[in-house]
Amino acid sequence: MLGTYCEFGDAAMTSKRIIILILSALALCILIVGCGGSTHTHPVQAKSSSLNIIIHWPEESRFIHTKANKVVALVVAPNGDEFHPVLGEVERPQGGGTSTLTISPPSGPVILRLKAIHLESGTPTVLSQGQKFIVLLPGVNDPLSIDLDSMTATIEVARVPQKDTYFVGDTFQLVPTAYNAEGSIVLNEGQDFNYSSEMANIASVSSAGLVTILEVGTTQLTVSEAGSGVGGKSVSISATSTEPTWQSFELHPGDSYTVSDTVGISGGRIGGSVGNESSSVVGYWTLDPVRWIELESMAKATSISSSAISGFKVIPGQMDTPAGFTFFSPGTWKSLALQNPGMNEVLGSHGLEFVGNAATGNTTLAALADANGNVTLLGSSADMWSSASGTDGVQQVGMTNYNFSGYRATVWTGSLASRVDLHPSSASGNSRAFAVQNGKQVGFAEFGGTSIHALLWSSGPNNYIDLHPTHLSVGQSSAVAMDGGWQAGWIGEFAGPRRAVIWQGTAMSCLDLHQYLDEKYSRSEATGIWVSGNATYVSGGALNAETNRWEAMAWKKQ
Secondary structure (H helix, E strand, O other), X not given: OXXXXXXXXXXXXXXXXXXXXXXXXXXXXXXXXOOOHHHHOOOOOOEOOOEEEEEEEOOOOOOOOOOOOEEEEEEEOOOOOEOOOOOEEEEOOOOOEEEEEEEOOEXXXXXXXEEEEEEEOOEEEEEEEEEEEEEEEEOOOOOEEEEOEEOOOEEEEEEEOOOOOEEOOOEEEEEEEEEOOOOOEEEOOOOOEEEEEOOOOOEEEOOOOEEEEOOOEEEEEEEEEOOOOOOOEEEEEEEEOOOOOEEEEEOOOOOOOOEEEEEEEEOOEEEEEEEOOOOEEEEEEEEOOEEEEEEEEOEEEEEEOOOOEEEEEOOOOOOOOOEEEEOOXXXXXXXXXXXXXXXXXXXXXXXXXXXXXEEEOOEEEEEEEOOOOOEEEOOOOOOOEEEEEEEOOOOEEEEEEOOOOOOEEEEEOOOHHHOEEOOOOOOOOOEEEEEEEOOEEEEEEEOOOOOEEEEEEEEEOOEEEEXXXXXXXXXXXXXXXXXXXXXXXXXXOOOOOEEEEXXXXXXXXXXXXXXXXXXXXXXXXXXXXXXXXXXEEEEEEEEEOOOOEEEEEEEEEO
């Protein structure tokens, strides 16, 4: 009986080798390369005895890192062709640890290849692989190693937030993505990259890629793949000491209105509504100068995009009012409830794509509509109910109540079949997503009792950043809008006053915007954010404690 023991991976997480050890009473794998004419011998397909490969799954390592969820063993022909079916494969056990892959390679000289793979939706991506010519010989007891080579060919690096010029004290995140020669992602954000700064006195960069601007000047930031050193992608940044300050704008148009509020900001326009006991008007504000433009009477706004403001008509004595939208000219209101099913409510928009919910049967389901009111249902008739809150023209986000257990954050890509549940496995209560941009989503999830945390997802239930600012000693937070690497929302306490805030992708970056308001305002919330060059604009509202009036508000940093 022939047999070989192979150890794959490294518990110390520093080696990039597969160590093949020989059981003393059995047989050996010997490297054939350099031993004569055997290097090009086609593998014999007759089966030999078993070969055991022991795989250590470290918590974090480039060569069997957390993205790899399977190891595959196969035989390769001298021309590089792989023989199928594979000799064997083993999946990463839940929680890591060790697993054993037992294979029976053909007798005679063969090329044994081992591949660390990430498998998602049936599509495999090879993260690393190694191979050698071996032959089984009895009575020999020597070790053999197989190097695992990186599959990375190029690295692209994004900056969050992206700005032309940064200021002393600014922080931003480097977000690298590594691709193989075929253009498939091998590594992405947070997975084993090295970061460096040419001028560390100007900008420091942490081991996680968080950059802090320290002095005025220009430097090169370099990102490479850990382990192999492949990549060396450089990013040039400039810093200035002129730090802009935040200023707030009171948007309420006058005492003839008892309430005003914003629904978001797009392209320099802040959409919203103003009203009193007898009327409600949809319109928008400009900031330079501050000016209120009325568009549609007897209506209330719910969202704004670059093309339109959406909302619903206000009909006295009627609760179920038709959803619709207006262009940025008076008298252009158009209903979105003309089809069957029609839009019951619009909560988000991008261009002339509208999301919300539609009434069907005895419930309402998440829905997507175009400017003609043609509706695509995103919810299932098996759901209790569902609703969409935001869209970027590619993905849609919202919440789904599958049964009586509560609602769960959800992301779609234009259809019910594409629905992905974003609810974190560690969440104890409800969750909801409000906005989406470039494959990332923001919202909240409940984590025990009344603790609500703002979250920034990357299209997966457990692929998120917890934005909750524990350093500010608050119990609740929620993110409702996003743009250009920034997120906007609120922080506060259960049944207590909320305060408008913004983030730049991390909990520590949370900035309290309420501090820039007049003292007469006792609470505030942010509803939208827009980044234009070096300027950042935030829409929201605040409670005027002197008049007990909710008033539209805006903030600007430039």
